[in-house]
Amino acid sequence: MIMIKAIVRPDKKDVVLYELSKAGFHAATVVDVVGRGKQKGITFGDIIYDEIPKSLIMLAINDEDKEDALDVIFRYAKTGEAGAFGDGKIIISPIDEVYTISSSAAGL
Amino acid sequence: MKEIIAVIRMNKVGATKKALIEVGAAGFTASKVMGRGKLVEDKSIIAERRKTLLALAQKEDQATDKQITEFLDGTRLFPRRMFNVLVHDEDVPKIIAAIIAANKTENKVGDGKIFVLPVLDAARVRTKESGDAAI
Numbered sequence: 001m002i003m004i005k006a007i008v009r010p011d012k013k014d015v016v017l018y019e020l021s022k023a024g025f026h027a028a029t030v031v032d033v034v035g036r037g038k039q040k041g042i043t044f045g046d047i048i049y050d051e052i053p054k055s056l057i058m059l060a061i062n063d064e065d066k067e068d069a070l071d072v073i074f075r076y077a078k079t080g081e082a083g084a085f086g087d088g089k090i091i092i093s094p095i096d097e098v099y100t101i102s103s104s105a106a107g108l
Numbered sequence: 109m110k111e112i113i114a115v116i117r118m119n120k121v122g123a124t125k126k127a128l129i130e131v132g133a134a135g136f137t138a139s140k141v142m143g144r145g146k147l148v149e150d151k152s153i154i155a156e157r158r159k160t161l162l163a164l165a166q167k168e169d170q171a172t173d174k175q176i177t178e179f180l181d182g183t184r185l186f187p188r189r190m191f192n193v194l195v196h197d198e199d200v201p202k203i204i205a206a207i208i209a210a211n212k213t214e215n216k217v218g219d220g221k222i223f224v225l226p227v228l229d230a231a232r233v234r235t236k237e238s239g240d241a242a243i
Binding site: 003017026027028029030031060093094095096097098099100101102104 | 146182208213215216219221225
């Protein structure tokens, strides 16, 4: 099992969640975060905005579903065809174990 | 070293904190998140709870009905509390058991999920200790 953490634009959050649900990845946890990227935030003259609001979508999925989930996020989190700075990052980490509290059962 | 991520109900935070202290993992980071779980396919699981909630709402319009149904079957995102706990490998089973015991309810669905993630290293800022000593 792997955990996908996708940092996306807040205005793309709803469409990404909707499309993930349609693709079969319904369960998700969403956190509102602030951050900056490689471009060091946004600079207007002397003013630097380096705490830009983003949404962090966390998904726990099986290893073999990775490509499908990434495909959905890449397609719908992007701005326009070419994409733009600030569209976000996707971080993938391994999960050792998963438990459902309601049933005490292990596994997704 | 493992990181335990538990996404739980908002009203179980007190019980979870108490359970963590009792099991010897006092340190944690908690944040307010929005979450949804697996879609409930079998509506009979949530039928009873839906009836109780509808009675509590004392309204019978369509919006209330929709909100309660979506709350129970997991279509919409609802507020949850996320706990991140850094623990030693050998403590993982007993901490998971404690979290499950503290968070289990009669409602069958929506009690939350627990993830166990491997952690490569950790460091304590105050003493620069790293590895297992940093927990």
